[in-house]
Each structure stands twice: as C-alpha cells, then as structure tokens.
Amino acid sequence: xNKSILSIGMIAVFMAACQSKTPEEKIDSLAKSPDTVAAQxxxxxxxxxxxDTVTLSYTIAGNNIAGEFSNNLFEKDKNSGQINGIxxxxxxxxxxxxxxxxxxxxxxxxFLKKGDQLLEGYGDTREENxxxxxxxxxxxxxxxxxxxxxxxxx
Numbered sequence: 299x300n301k302s303i304l305s306i307g308m309i310a311v312f313m314a315a316c317q318s319k320t321p322e323e324k325i326d327s328l329a330k331s332p333d334t335v336a337a338q339x340x341x342x343x344x345x346x347x348x349x350d351t352v353t354l355s356y357t358i359a360g361n362n363i364a365g366e367f368s369n370n371l372f373e374k375d376k377n378s379g380q381i382n383g384i385x386x387x388x389x390x391x392x393x394x395x396x397x398x399x400x401x402x403x404x405x406x407x408x409f410l411k412k413g414d415q416l417l418e419g420y421g422d423t424r425e426e427n428x429x430x431x432x433x434x435x436x437x438x439x440x441x442x443x444x445x446x447x448x449x450x451x452x
Contacts, residue, residue, distance in 0.1 A: 343416050343446035348372065354381070354409070354416065354446055361385055367394055367407070375399050381407065388412070391435060404429035408438050415445040 342355040349372035356365025361384050368378035375398050383392025388411040395404050406429065408419030419438035423430045432438060 340451050342449050342451040344449045345444050345446045350444070352444055352446060355451060356381060356390075358385060363390060363392060367396075369396075383407075390416070393429065406431040408432065408435065408440075409446075410440040412440075412442075412445075414448040415442070417442050417445055 338357055338359045340355070340357050343353070345352040351368070351370045353368045354365065356363045362382075363385050364380070364382045366378065367381045368376075370376045370378075377396040377398030379394060379396040379402075381392045381394050383390060390407075390409040390411075392407055393404055394407045395402065405423070409416040410419060417440040419432075419440045421435075421438040422433040424433050425431075
C-alpha cells in the first residue's frame with residue numbers, strides 16, 4: 299500500500315514538474331512581445347518663401363517628441379536648436395532650446411496641426427525658472443502667416 303501511494307505521489311510530482319515553465323522561458327516570451335516596444339515615427343515641416351526659411355523635424359515616441367527647429371527670417375536674428383515636448387491630439391507643446399547670435403535661450407513653443415500644415419501658437423509669456431513660458435496655453439492664437447507644410451524628411 300505504501301509503495302502504491304509513494305509511486306502515485308512520484309508520478310504526480312513528475313507530471314507537475316513537466317508542466318511548469320522555466321523562468322528563462324517567461325523572460326524570453328516577454329522580450330519578444332511587440333507591445334513592449336514603443337513605435338517611433340518621424341515628421342518634417344518647412345516654410346520657405348523669398349528669403350525666409352523655417353524648418354521643424356521631430357521624432358514621435360508615444361506622446362513625446364524630440365527634434366530640431368530653425369528660424370531664419372530675413373533681417374531677423376537667425377536661431378536654431380533642439381525641441382523636446384509632448385503631443386496631445388493635434389497640438390504640440392515643447393521647450394525650444396535655441397542658439398542665436400551667441401546666446402542660448404529656452405522658450406516654450408506650440409504648434410497646431412491643421413491639414414498638412416503646422417501653425418505656430420502665439421500668446422502672452424512670462425519667465426519661469428529661466429525660460430519663457432506661455433501664461434495661458436489654452437488661449438494661444440495659431441497664426442497661418444508662416445504655416446509649416448509637411449515635407450519629405452531627409
């Protein structure tokens with residue numbers, strides 16, 4: 299009787315051991331999951347008219363964007379630099395770290411996507427922790443005078 303209980307117990311343990319997965323298998327299956335990798339896409343926009351050129355290119359990863367922004371308007375100070383921020387629906391809100399005329403500055407920028415264009419937002423600003431930020435983001439005016447049109451990324 300003891301031998302049959304012992305052999306049934308050993309068979310049960312053996313079957314349970316065969317059914318369990320090793321930790322490596324679980325880790326491998328998680329590593330291969332496509333849901334764990336954030337999709338990235340790139341977008342490029344430009345405004346070129348007469349002697350004025352404005353460009354914006356950025357990479358989107360989830361709700362975050364990072365890229366480059368450049369303003370070269372005739373008879374104005376040229377500036378260019380990095381843009382880092384978030385995208386919510388059709389609106390980009392970002393910090394623009396610009397270098398122009400030997401000075402580095404940080405200011406908040408906003409863009410609204412309308413069709414195949416990005417319109418820059420303008421509004422009242424104030425200085426906060428060394429950077430210029432919009433006083434009321436929800437009251438920005440998006441002007442189409444310099445609409446950035448979607449272009450092929452280089």
